[in-house]
Amino acid sequence: MTTTSIDRAIGSMAEALRSGADTLDLHGLGLKELPPWPAGLGTLHRLDLSGNRLRALPPELWDQAELEWLDLGSNRLASLDPGVGRLTHLCHLDLSENRLVSLPAELAACRQLQYLDLFDNQFAEWPEVVLQLPELQSLDLARNLLSRLPQLDGRLPALAKLDLSSNRLDSVDALTALVALARLQLDDNRITRIPEGLQALPMLSERGNPLAATRAESPQPRQPLRELISGGFAADKRYFEAPLQRFEFAVDLSGRPALERSLDIYYKGFAGAPVGLKLDDGTRLDLHQLNRKAAVALSAPAGGGLLQFEPTSKAETVAANCEFAQRTLDQVPGSALLSPAEHQPAGRAGVLAEERHGREDAAATARGEALLHSGDLDPVEPPATARGEATAPTLPVADRSSPQPPDAPPPPPDAEAVDTAVFCPPAVARNSDFLVQVFLYPPDNIAAVESEARQADDAARLRGRFSLPLDLPRGTRVDLHLEMPGLSIAEPDAVLTWRGRQSVAQFEVKVPGEVAGEKVIGALRIAVAGMPKSTLRFQVALLAAGASRPDADACEIDARSYRRAFVSYSSQDRGEVLRRVQAFRIAGMSVFQDILDLEPGERWEKELYREIDNCDVFLLFWSQAAADSEWVGKEIDYALARKHGDDDRPPAIQPVPIEGPPIPLPPKKLSGMHFNDALLAHIAVAPGAARGSGSQP
Structure with a gap:
């Protein structure tokens, strides 16, 4: 049975209710909403809901009359419920890394509040209600949009620590009225003068401001x-x-x-x-x-x-x-x-990533269970004991016999062999949920991968296994995008980083009751170092609602890896395209490059078309200039003609938006392409410059 984030939250709530605990920790579960609040859970002193994706909070939360410590950081809150005013014992409130633009007036009732963190929100004005907190000792308003300060005479008498870094302030004279202030951070604003009263503070930081030349110089570097x-x-x-x-x-x-x-x-x-x-x-x-x-x-x-x-x-x-x-x-x-x-x-x-050498921590506890999304942490590898107890691998070894193109870039010296496997149930019932799990791992680690997949979902079966065609250096980013027509995927995009050990992305999929057909073909699109690299297709049978899952064997899989790329783009975008050569090299793709060495008048249309004939992926760097380009249009037409109306025939056409949002409208002939999905619109590319074919406008 699959254990979801909601299941874990419900379990934690039930345990807190059973034991009478005064602390509840639901941080880092990726929750979009909280499960129903248990009746009787009202004696909490400390509540951590940070690191989720919450946009709203249940009304029952504001009935926690004894709550003293509340962490709502790293969520997606655009407003704070006025119910917060009922938490009159609150001393610590963390609202950092949200989307707040204001605070409710009811917060003034929290007169015991000593610590307030508003870092990385969207406050354009100083929240007026903050001035009514007489016990406030620490306030963090860094990385907001503040351009001016309020009158502070007689306000915030206990405030000793204030952080206003990375705002838009040009004057801070008002801060001299804060009688208890001892630590002040003003880095990266627009301040030209620091009042003498602030210069005498025990701790003052004001780097990154256009201070007048009369200011004392900052300490000289210890070494240039x-x-x-x-x-x-x-x-x-x-x-x-x-x-x-x-x-x-x-x-x-x-x-x-x-x-x-x-x-x-x-x-x-x-x-x-x-x-x-x-x-x-x-x-x-x-x-x-x-x-x-x-x-x-x-x-x-x-x-x-x-x-x-x-x-x-x-x-x-x-x-x-x-x-x-x-x-x-x-x-x-x-x-x-x-x-x-x-x-x-x-x-x-x-490009660094976590490595945990057997250490147990919060992330390890959630291994094999937490859903990944952009910005989250990857689960850690199974402990050595689990790997040692795993049965010998019975799955086929990934095929590494296919040769690289003769002009493919050599792998970096620190590259390592990487396999990819997809696990999901062979059949799923309508009106049910299931997991699709995607693993990156060393080739000899398949037994541990299979064991971890079964721990997360005992119905998981291997849908297919293939080798990324180029060995990858540690630190290489791998973007994943899952498509399953007719089904609902909670987060269709995920990012993994190759770290020399197995890592997993899990996609939570819902099967609607009305979905048609007896099977669905899933497609996993993979980008390596920001460049589309492979497409993996697999099949899942659809059963009647309530039907049990059969113990079916893993079905065949179609895995296509791109080895030779043709790059189509407008010459107006050449600078942007050139910056992406490192991504081609890391992804192990050869790229047609001779045309870039020719002047526009020397372009050979015949040579361009020959290269489209030889490529297996047609990368369309899309912008308004490309949309207006006659040459780009000709190259698209020729690539489509080569496919003869069969989407499975080469070349695979992959749009790579380089402008927007909004992304310019695609041509009607490519209206079915994924010009707006997160994998292509937000892939990270390695620095450098690129060579590729090109098109003049």
Whole structure:
């Protein structure tokens, strides 16, 4: 029987009710809504609902009259229920990483509130009700849209800690009225002058502001970080591809406080920059693929770590990473700069991910059960004992005999063999739910994969297994998009990162009672490093409502991997397309490139068509310029003609939107293509420049 997030939430609620617990922890379950609140569960002092996808909260929550600590962070709340005013014992309220634009006036009744976290919301005005909280000691309003401050005379008499980083403030004179203020963070605003009263605070941070020249200079770098960057442009060379720049340093973080402070600096000023954090227990975190709460939770057991930075060809990324590293060194006690001789070179490991060496934590507890969606954490690998007890693999070995095209790029030196398997029931009843599980794993680990799939769903059967045609370096992103016509998929898109061990994405699928037919053909589309790479098709039988699932064998699967790509695009988009060459290389696809070396007048239409004949995937980089391009239209027509009306014939036509939203309307002849799905519209591509075929407008 499949255990869902709702099941786990119901179980936790029932246990809290049975035991009379004063704490209920439902964080990180990916819940879109809470299950019905049990009658009698009204004595909670502490409630954690963070890390879900909640847009609304049940009325019963506001009847928890004894509640003192409430965490609603990392959800999708656009408003806070006025019922919060009934929580008169509340001391700690976390509303960070939501979509709030205002707070209800009823919050003023929470007169014992001491801690309020509003980080990363959408407040354009200071919430007026906050000024009516006499016991408030800590307020976080970082990463909002504040452009001015209210009058603060006589207000917030206990406020000692205030964070206004990453807003739009140009004046902070009003803050001098806060009589208890001791710690103030003003980084990354538009402030030109710091009042003298604030300059005397025990802790003041104001980096990233256009302060007047009369201000004292910030501390000089302990060592010029730019001198520790290798690569980049050389004056005596011409470049077709933007060269990579490598960070020949790392930042050591000693102690838990150093970890916490560095994460605070990153998410409030540099979120999205490609930075990795390797913890001293072996865990590796990719900070730009985690939200703040996830990163804080994963790093909690560690006593220190190492900040590492990915190679990049983007000057803005170099500048952001250097500034982040310098702020950490300047502001975080326990931080230290490590030179190349003092740390292991990151290489491609700049794209970092968790590794948990048998450590049990919250994520491990949820292994094989939690549904993945963009921004969530991947389940961890099964413990060694489970792997040792698994039966010998009885499934066919993935086929690796198919040769690579002669002009395919060689795999990176740190690449590893990767297999992919899809598990789901062979037959499902109408009016029921089931799981589709997709695994990435080392080829010799299939027994452990099968065991984990059965733990999550005892009806799971292997729908098929195939090898990703190119071995992947650790840190490679793999995007998944599931299609099952006629069925409802809660979250059809997921992202995994290859980490040298098995990882899983689970898709929750609902079978409507009225769905027609005796079977459904599912299609899993896979993109590697941002480039469409494979399509996997599998079959599931449809039974009458209430029918039991038969013990059927796994059925045949059609797996198609793309090895040679033709890239169609407008020459107006050449710069955008060029930045994607690294993704082609990581994905292991050869790309027609000769045409890019010719001037537009030298284009050979015959050569273009020959390359379309030879490709197995036609990548259409879609924009308004491409929609207006005569050449792009000709290439689409020729690719469609080659298919002879059979969608299963090559080349597979894969649109890759590079503009929007909104995405320009596709041509009528491609109206059935997925121009708007999340896999293609939001895939992350590796930095670099690309070669491909091209089309002039």
